[in-house]
Amino acid sequence: MQRTRFGDLACSIARTLDVIGEPWSPLILRDIYVGINRFEQIQQELGISRKVLTERLKWLVESEVLHRHAYSERPPRYEYRLTAKGFELCDLLLVMVRWGDRWTAGEAGPPVLYRHHACGQVSHVELRCSVCGESMHAADVDVLPGPGAAPEVTRA
């Protein structure tokens, strides 16, 4: 956790960062997305400190991104699963993958490929407009104050 909390800003980016902006959190989310659901597994896969992993998991559960599921009563054992809120957050991971593949993968090519169920092809995500369906990137939009804007301040 960084010292300054972002959740109070009238900014959806800051609020999203408040949930998964801390170091390790996106990688924990990825692990759980690909089926690495248990404390011990995640700790070993990432090489993260157990203390930090405990803190992150607790926060993600509080934020309703993950839910702690008992897979054994005796002894009490838990695994972590994505909620609907958490599943949608994985969109962010797909976009990170896309950017990382394009700009950091280098000679070797992307470390992981994604096959789309609908068409069966290996592909990647693209951003489109929810209204017209055309390509929509940072350069293709105007930014306007919305209903939840803080007075006298414009934040994204």
Place this chain on the structure above:
Amino acid sequence: MQRTRFGDLACSIARTLDVIGEPWSPLILRDIYVGINRFEQIQQELGISRKVLTERLKWLVESEVLHRHAYSERPPRYEYRLTAKGFELCDLLLVMVRWGDRWTAGEAGPPVLYRHHACGQVSHVELRCSVCGESMHAADVDVLPGPGAAPEVTRA
């Protein structure tokens, strides 16, 4: 900067986080995207420590996400601008905004709206498959090892 660097992992998410995963970096990117380009302006808008801002800007310039543009020779004064690489990184911000709007905006509604140039409508981004154009989310894909995968390890 968190203690553990992520850039060396064979994982595009980790590599992307290596560039903008540190606290404040996405918010700095956002500021520059919306036209807040100068050190003093960013520092005041975010309330970030000047020391940390210096470190982040330096790193983002080294990572070729930003470029340091001299807008005055005497006295030497600089502003920060997005490179093509940096502009594409803003896609990530749009997806963060979308998630934040959906899950954290609450009663007040989204603080900022985005109008798409192509259709003139206020809308938001959606993820589509680059091959077939259909909706593509985390639940709609199979994950396969790619050419740049580390031996014996699968990372996203």
Place this chain on the structure above:
DNA sequence: GTCTATTAGTTCCCTCAAGGAACTGGCCGG
């Protein structure tokens, strides 16, 4: 010519979060 303001950092100290390793508690199998 000196005084102040502006901009872009740099330096300093202090606190608190991350890393790492050892430890705890519940339970099972031999």
Place this chain on the structure above:
DNA sequence: CCGGCCAGTTCCTTGAGGGAACTAATAGAC
């Protein structure tokens, strides 16, 4: 009853973030 597994917790050390003061370069006011 001993060792092993799992899911954490505790403790200590290091180093990153916060905050404020300081520097350098220059323009403009007086």
